[in-house]
Amino acid sequence: MIRLVCKVWLDRGGKAFGDGPYDLLKGIEQTGSLHQAAANMGMSYSKAWRLIQTIEKRLGFTLIERKIGGPSGGGSQITPKAKTFMRRYEKFRAEVNELAERTYQKHFGSVRLNH
Amino acid sequence: MIRLVCKVWLDRGGKAFGDGPYDLLKGIEQTGSLHQAAANMGMSYSKAWRLIQTIEKRLGFTLIERKIGGPSGGGSQITPKAKTFMRRYEKFRAEVNELAERTYQKHFGSVRLNH
Numbered sequence: 479m480i481r482l483v484c485k486v487w488l489d490r491g492g493k494a495f496g497d498g499p500y501d502l503l504k505g506i507e508q509t510g511s512l513h514q515a516a517a518n519m520g521m522s523y524s525k526a527w528r529l530i531q532t533i534e535k536r537l538g539f540t541l542i543e544r545k546i547g548g549p550s551g552g553g554s555q556i557t558p559k560a561k562t563f564m565r566r567y568e569k570f571r572a573e574v575n576e577l578a579e580r581t582y583q584k585h586f587g588s589v590r591l592n593h
Numbered sequence: 594m595i596r597l598v599c600k601v602w603l604d605r606g607g608k609a610f611g612d613g614p615y616d617l618l619k620g621i622e623q624t625g626s627l628h629q630a631a632a633n634m635g636m637s638y639s640k641a642w643r644l645i646q647t648i649e650k651r652l653g654f655t656l657i658e659r660k661i662g663g664p665s666g667g668g669s670q671i672t673p674k675a676k677t678f679m680r681r682y683e684k685f686r687a688e689v690n691e692l693a694e695r696t697y698q699k700h701f702g703s704v705r706l707n708h
Contacts, residue, residue, distance in 0.1 A: 480605045480652075486693060490595045537595075563704070570700040577692045578601060585685040589678070 480586075484578040486571060494536035500567055502526055503556055506542055507564070512554040537563075595701075599693040601686060609651035615682055617641055618671055621657055622679070627669040652678075 487496030505515025516526035534541050541560040545553045556564070602611030620630025631641035649656050656675040660668045671679070 480603050480609055483602050483604050484689070485600045486697075487598050488595050489598050494595055566700045566704070570696055573696050573700075574599070574693045577696065578689045581685055581688050581692065582601075585681045585688075589681070 482579055482582045484575055486574050488537075490536045492532070492536060495533060495563075495567065497571075499529060499533045500564065500571075502529060503541060503560060503564055506554050507556045507561070510545065510553045510555060512542065597694055597697045599690055601689050603652075605651045607647070607651060610648060610678075610682065612686075614644060614648045615679065615686075617644060618656060618675060618679055621669050622671045622676070625660065625668045625670060627657065 485497070488494040493499075501519060502515055502521070505518050506512055509515050509518070512526055512530070513523055516523050519526075521529075530541055539559050540557050542554045543557055545555050600612070603609040608614075616634060617630055617636070620633050621627055624630050624633070627641055627645070628638055631638050634641075636644075645656055654674050655672050657669045658672055660670050
């Protein structure tokens with residue numbers, strides 16, 4: 479069975495946003511911690527931190543901020559602007575994937591591929 | 594300026610077709626030679642040959658055949674089935690790129706990104 483793969487990302491002098499940064503931000507959103515989000519992806523903390531720095535620079539806005547105090551003694555959280563951006567990216571990616579699959583069926587749906 | 598990148602490929606236990614194989618086949622179509630097409634892409638002949646073998650196996654049909662004789666003493670040509678497949682892929686890729694760009698504008702067109 480042949481399967482279509484479709485990858486999208488934003489570029490501004492290098493990768494500015496795509497599935498990797500999205501997954502990391504999603505992890506921070508869910509765990510409230512960059513440490514935890516990085517660990518869940520098998521990524522070192524320093525690599526995750528550098529990734530966030532790079533993406534912030536390329537996008538031109540702040541993605542995460544420190545949570546000060548509280549029972550857990552702080553952590554990281556997603557900025558409102560980053561949240562809005564993530565929701566846009568989710569819709570954009572889902573829609574592109576669906577359109578790509580439909581376009582694939584249109585052009586290749588009738589092709590008989592052996593085995 | 595942020596720019597959208599969209600890559601599509603077919604997968605069947607590994608990459609079965611995408612821009613790389615397409616470019617190589619296009620080169621063979623234009624030059625009538627796998628040697629020449631590989632050289633134009635800065636790819637070794639043996640690597641190009643292995644790529645064709647792998648793609649043929651995954652797609653399940655023959656992509657190139659030897660041209661026997663003639664003034665140039667042979668060379669390679671694209672099979673009719675590969676030609677049809679390439680034309681489908683060109684239309685498919687162009688359409689996906691256009692749809693992806695339109696979807697990007699729809700979701701991110703209003704976003705102000707600094708610098």
